[in-house]
Amino acid sequence: MASTTDMAMSDALLAAILKTLDEEKAEDIVQIDLHGKTSMADYMVICSGRSTRQVAAIAEKLAQHVKHEFNRTPRIEGKDIGDWVLIDTGDVIVHVFRPEVREFYQLEKMWQVGGDPAAVQN
Template sequence: MSVAGEMTTSDALLATILKSLEDDKAEDIVQINLRGKTEIGDYMIICSGRSTRQVSAISEKLAQRVKDEFGRTPKVEGKDIGDWVLIDTGDVIVHVFRPEVREFYQLEKMWVGGDAPAPQS
């Protein structure tokens, strides 16, 4: 697959992920472009759910949507606890947090420094 083809796939995956998060009422969605910064993926998405139940539900639905639409089974960690769930789709890494846990770890600052983009509601 060409580099252009890979970008198209990762951009389509990103759009599907963002739509899924919005549909499931994820809050404070932040998108970080990782291209040229790391080899772990093209994008990182960080968002919040209001409760452990919502964090788990957002994550479960997102993983199923990626599998249904792209034929990929993402790696999912932390869904049973529901404080912080990591969904690794290969090109896009998604972190779904409870707000208190997100505030504690402050992943946005790690990747974009003190100039983190404002969360989108």
């Protein structure tokens, strides 16, 4: 079980990520609480960028912010292509998609509780 300090750090990281995504004009930002569902992370965030260039730019800015503010170097996959970029910050995993790619993979549906759309938070 995670300590209160770990949870507070995870929540602070999530808040900073959501703020950065908003500032970088990411669209359709969804956060998913993974507590009790998996041990890979505490939260997952899924969002969209309008183009491959914007997807890559959002990922780059987010990685820089996390490194600067939290002294963590996130792992990034897919930035060179820009269709789907995964940013693993440790406690929060962020997926940035082009809208067409996001629609195809529908990651949000994988993490919904019992198929209830209300389980995913916008």
